[in-house]
Amino acid sequence: xxxxxxxxxxxxxxxxxxxxxxxxxxxxxxxxxxxxxxxxxxxxxxxxxxxxxxxxxxxxxxxxxxxxxxxxxxxxxxxxxxxxxxxxxxxxxxxxxxxxxxxxxxxxxxxxxxxxxxxxxxxxxxxxxxxxxxxxxxxxxxxxxxxxxxxxxxxxxxxxxxxxxxxxxxxxxxxxxxxxxxxxxxxxxxxxxxxxxxxxxxxxxxxxxxxxxxxxxxxxxxxxxxxxxxxxxxxxxxxxxxxxxxxxxxxxxxxxxxxxxxxxxxxxxxxxxxxxxxxxxxxxxxxxxxxxxxxxxxxxxxxxxxxxxxxxxxxxxxxxxxxxxxxxxxxxxxxxxxxxxxxxxxxxxxxxxxxxxxxxxxxxxxxxxxxxxxxxxxxxxxxxxxxxxxxxx
Amino acid sequence: xxxxxxxxxxxxxxxxxxxxxxxxxxxxxxxxxxxxxxxxxxxxxxxxxxxxxxxxxxxxxxxxxxxxxxxxxxxxxxxxxxxxxxxxxxxxxxxxxxxxxxxxxxxxx
Numbered sequence: 229x230x231x232x233x234x235x236x237x238x239x240x241x242x243x244x245x246x247x248x249x250x251x252x253x254x255x256x257x258x259x260x261x262x263x264x265x266x267x268x269x270x271x272x273x274x275x276x277x278x279x280x281x282x283x284x285x286x287x288x289x290x291x292x293x294x295x296x297x298x299x300x301x302x303x304x305x306x307x308x309x310x311x312x313x314x315x316x317x318x319x320x321x322x323x324x325x326x327x328x329x330x331x332x333x334x335x336x337x338x339x340x341x342x343x344x345x346x347x348x349x350x351x352x353x354x355x356x357x358x359x360x361x362x363x364x365x366x367x368x369x370x371x372x373x374x375x376x377x378x379x380x381x382x383x384x385x386x387x388x389x390x391x392x393x394x395x396x397x398x399x400x401x402x403x404x405x406x407x408x409x410x411x412x413x414x415x416x417x418x419x420x421x422x423x424x425x426x427x428x429x430x431x432x433x434x435x436x437x438x439x440x441x442x443x444x445x446x447x448x449x450x451x452x453x454x455x456x457x458x459x460x461x462x463x464x465x466x467x468x469x470x471x472x473x474x475x476x477x478x479x480x481x482x483x484x485x486x487x488x489x490x491x492x493x494x495x496x497x498x499x500x501x502x503x504x505x506x507x508x509x510x511x512x513x514x515x516x517x518x519x520x521x522x523x524x525x526x527x528x529x530x531x532x533x534x535x536x537x538x539x540x541x542x543x544x545x546x547x548x549x550x551x552x553x554x555x556x557x558x559x560x561x562x563x564x565x566x567x568x569x570x571x572x573x574x575x576x577x578x579x580x581x582x583x584x585x586x587x588x589x590x591x592x593x594x595x596x597x598x599x600x601x602x603x604x605x606x607x608x609x610x611x612x613x614x615x616x617x618x619x620x621x
Numbered sequence: 622x623x624x625x626x627x628x629x630x631x632x633x634x635x636x637x638x639x640x641x642x643x644x645x646x647x648x649x650x651x652x653x654x655x656x657x658x659x660x661x662x663x664x665x666x667x668x669x670x671x672x673x674x675x676x677x678x679x680x681x682x683x684x685x686x687x688x689x690x691x692x693x694x695x696x697x698x699x700x701x702x703x704x705x706x707x708x709x710x711x712x713x714x715x716x717x718x719x720x721x722x723x724x725x726x727x728x729x730x
């Protein structure tokens with residue numbers, strides 16, 4: 229019997245929502261890590277019981293938690309999961325994210341651009357996004373603020389920066405978006421383990437073809453009103469990027485404004501906002517079985533982070549963009565002023581495809597018919613920061 | 622006036638952790654630690670992190686060893702946050718009569 233597990237990171241803890249394959253009746257577990265900000269949690273495609281969590285706090289810093297039993301129990305990788313460890317010096321350095329400035333493997337890059345254009349020290353703040361490897365449950369990537377990409381090869385215990393990204397040449401010009409200088413998107417190419425796409429607010433999108441050693445900005449065709457140079461290599465406020473695993477050369481992007489598409493692995497982008505009522509937004513995702521069907525949640529503007537006219541709508545394109553239809557059945561018709569954040573939409577791989585998204589009002593909505601109709605799984609969680617879905621066999 | 626225990630030997634020191642760190646360390650109430658003299662904030666935190674390694678990085682920054690910006694240390698109703706971590710703690714804390722308080726700053730909101 230198939231099932232679905234929805235992993236929900238919120239402003240005040242983590243929640244795990246479970247259902248069988250019918251996706252009608254749900255159980256809600258949590259809060260886990262109550263009171264902490266859970267920026268992201270995601271399961272390993274190799275081992276669905278392996279779930280990684282970014283647990284963060286302005287007071288206490290960054291923690292990584294891991295479950296090896298599908299979310300029933302959790303521990304910090306490298307540390308025993310009991311109250312009193314064995315005597316002796318600590319063997320592990322949990323949660324240690326250190327920018328690589330070593331002469332051997334790192335880059336002597338110490339500053340990036342601040343909001344006012346001055347240079348500012350690179351400071352680790354938190355992990356925005358966790359991306360487990362497609363082939364090895366022990367390998368996991370972390371996108372962090374201030375923007376950098378880290379990798380662990382031991383299940384999240386030790387982390388090494390892939391410093392070729394920050395050091396590729398434009399790093400000193402990267403400037404934070406309103407929410408910080410966060411690396412929020414990591415897409416692993418299922419057909420080529422050495423090819424990775426990442427995106428940073430507000431630097432843009434980047435690609436490596438050699439497993440993270442060298443990187444290339446891939447922002448040609450993006451237009452941002454606040455950048456005078458239409459050919460600017462970096463500086464674009466990319467909100468999120470999505471890919472269908474069968475077509476890793478095709479990417480869909482929700483930029484600050486504009487929904488964009490590339491068919492050549494990011495070499496060239498073109499706008500596919502089409503008839504969207506507003507093309508500002510954060511979340512974007514692709515149908516599990518139809519690589520030309522995509523979903524966005526239009527948000528009124530960068531000054532008003534809520535749906536147009538108080539009506540929450542998902543928009544679907546079955547043509548790879550440009551032609552969009554509103555999906556409203558089951559969603560609020562009035563007085564809805566929530567936001568849907570960049571990592572808060574995901575799909576399952578059942579037939580018919582399930583679509584899920586969470587709101588800053590604490591609702592998690594699910595559709596079990598590719599978006600035609602929606603129901604809230606849960607209505608009153610803390611503000612939802614991220615939603616990921618595991619399809620269980 | 623410092624006790625001999627604060628200067629030499631070992632003492633049992635009590636540490637009061639904030640709610641989230643108690644949960645993280647799986648403890649309730651104050652933590653009692655054997656701390657080798659001299660009993661300073663650095664010595665207490667070293668002992669705390671050795672016994673509860675899940676707290677590493679949550680009170681002091683990994684790289685600098687400095688107190689995290691939004692945490693405060695109090696001893697005998699006095700703010701020790703900006704004191705040298707190598708300053709001897711008051712006798713009442715070094716002897717375990719009073720706890721070393723670790724608090725999250727900016728309460729409420």
